[in-house]
Amino acid sequence: MTKNEYKTILSKYIPDKAVEDVYSLIIKNRVYLLIARERKTKHGDFRPALNGKQARISVNHNLNPYAFLITFLHELAHQLTWNKFKNKVKPHGVEWKNSFNDLLQPFFDNESFPGDVVKNLRKNSNELYYSTTADTNLARVLKQYDQENGLVLLETLPIESKFILPNGTKYIKLNKRRKNYLCVNLNNNRQYVFNPLAEVYFLDEK
Ligand SMILES: [Zn+2]
Known part of the structure; x- marks a missing residue:
């Protein structure tokens, strides 16, 4: 796949302003990104390189662009934390949080997210993270950006x-x-x- 083909695919899932930086992150960190079918129990996951298999990040295909980007960065933070610490630290411990915050910052700077999403991410990233089951303000704000479907x-x-x-x-x-x-x-x-x-x-x- 060429660079432009890859970016065209990314632009179907994430905000336009984020495409360039996400593409760079994927290349720099050799991310194997799988766009997955909808899973009710999770938005995405990270599988470390084990038993000869390549490390892999998966994100559900049907998330809205902001939820997709947040989930991708959440899982990439797992990959970076794993590369540094393996399983010696907690999955959502301070090392992961620092990594997640560092990854989010450029997307705040280039205004990939609307203001209400930024507000909730800034407020919450120290203590919680976005998940399908968490009953959080961030989840509520993000749901407003789901496509109108009468629900x-x-x-x-x-x-x-x-x-x-x-x-x-x-x-x-x-x-x-x-x-x-x-x-x-x-x-x-x-x-x-x-x-x-x-x-x-x-x-x-x-
Ligand atoms: Zn996680």
């Missing part, structure tokens, strides 16, 4: 709203229990617990 976050619906899941099951939203919402399945009347960031369709029927 809304469960937490934004009023109590007693009816909603429908992408698989067609109907529910009614009840109260919060700890961090989650209790909801009743309208087919079988059973109660289920939902993450506040679950993506649902609002069902506007009385």
Whole structure:
């Protein structure tokens, strides 16, 4: 693949302003980047070079450009930390955090991210990181940049709203229990617990 072909592919997944620097990082660090199918449990991962296999970073194909870039840098920070310390340090310890912050800085400088994303990254990068399961402000802000598909976050619906899941099951939203919402399945009347960031369709029927 030529340099320009590689950059054209990258530009489908990350913000335009980031393409040049991400390409340089990939070449400089000999990154083997796999653009992966959607995995519900994670946005990406890093596999070190083991048993004769090359080190590899994977990122889910369906993330929005900012989430993709953050996930790529998150995993690249794992690769750089691994190269230096192997498994002698914690996966998201201070060495990884320093590396992640260093990697993010040029993308703040060239304005690859919108202001609200930068604000949350700066605030949070010392203590937490972006993951599919974390209920964080950063996750909320990033979700706003997902393509419009009619889905809304469960937490934004009023109590007693009816909603429908992408698989067609109907529910009614009840109260919060700890961090989650209790909801009743309208087919079988059973109660289920939902993450506040679950993506649902609002069902506007009385
Ligand atoms: Zn990680």
